[in-house]
Amino acid sequence: MDAMERHDVIVVGGGLIGLTIAWRAAQRGLDVLVLERDGCAHGATRAAAGMLAPIAEIDFGTAGESLLALGLESATAWPAFADELAAAIGEPSRLRTDGTLILARDRDEAEALERQLAHRERLGLPVERLLASEARRIEPALVPSLRMALSLPTEASVDPRWVCDALLVAMRAAGAELREGAAVASVTRESGVARGVELESGERLAGEHVVLATGAWAGALANVPVRPVKGQIMLLRDPEGEGLVTHTLRFEHGYLVPRADGIYALGASAEERGFDLTITARPLYELLRDASELVPGILDLEVAEISAGLRPGSPDNLPMIGTVKEDGLILACGHYRNGILLAPLTATMVLDAIAGAELPDVVAPARHTHATVVG
């Protein structure tokens, strides 16, 4: 009988979270294998807009403030992370640091923005109220009837597909291996400890550490309360190139995120429909309707792509990162709307978990009592 293939770390899931962990682990000299059921970065990561937006995404309440703290920490890591990736592939970084404008079309939306402004000011966050005329001076494509805007100058964005392409190169250069078309059927245990996986093909692989980075599908391999939240999004292309808008623009129920080469991500719906990726007309119509009320020029753009992805939602919108006490499985899942933002911090935390360090309670899988291995 052949000896079983062995690795220091088996990462299940080749989305942005799994690839980032694999890269960082390989850089530490660990022997890493990533197992991806489909193609690399074809899950939520492929659909994501790429906003690095801890301040724009802030929720009220304790969980909201915990998520803000994690988001701010990870946002701080992003410039060096993007620079390191860019150096690895010999290209300029595609991190965009133009900032975000949150827009109000009418009086009701302006009143809501005033409440958001007060909340962020109470927390000491960098935010500024702009008159409509000031917003239009920095973004001339905005409609003259704009009511008001908030400026979040420190918010950034990045194209997640560029990040994944770069991560693949960087992680392979660091020695990590990726197997696509390798669906994991179960986590295997020795004396109750997670020590490998069995593929749907029946092949078994051994790993000193097993990391679950399977996004919305985490519940299939562990008893974790992760649910899919569908997001439909479109990519628009300006045949005249960049420049229609330069800031990320956010409005009620949507956003427009500029990328390189005149591409704009217009998203996204939030739908609780299980593992359904069907493209439907209504959310796309509503996004185009609402966005064009603010930037009429988007209706002249080409539709380059329409897609849907499944955000890995958790009950408190905070990720589950760390070791499950009962069996040693390491979780890196439940990143919901912020997995792109939280990728660098997640990888740091997973490496800490591998080294046996305690992670902050806010991300501990144990806060959801039934985080144990199935199968």
Ligand SMILES: Cc1cc2nc3c(=O)[nH]c(=O)nc-3n(C[C@H](O)[C@H](O)[C@H](O)COP(=O)(O)OP(=O)(O)OC[C@H]3O[C@@H](n4cnc5c(N)ncnc54)[C@H](O)[C@@H]3O)c2cc1C
């Ligand atoms: C429309 C949309 C817009 C978004 N915008 C943003 C944004 O602007 N900013 C932000 O920070 N976040 C955003 N997000 C959220 C972000 O995309 C996710 O939080 C993040 O991509 C999660 O990454 P992941 O690697 O955990 O999951 P995924 O990217 O879904 O990757 C999980 C991978 O695991 C694989 N897998 C699953 N089961 C198995 C198995 N049994 N065996 C092997 N492989 C398996 C899947 O095939 C998949 O490739 C958005 C999401 C959507 C849908």
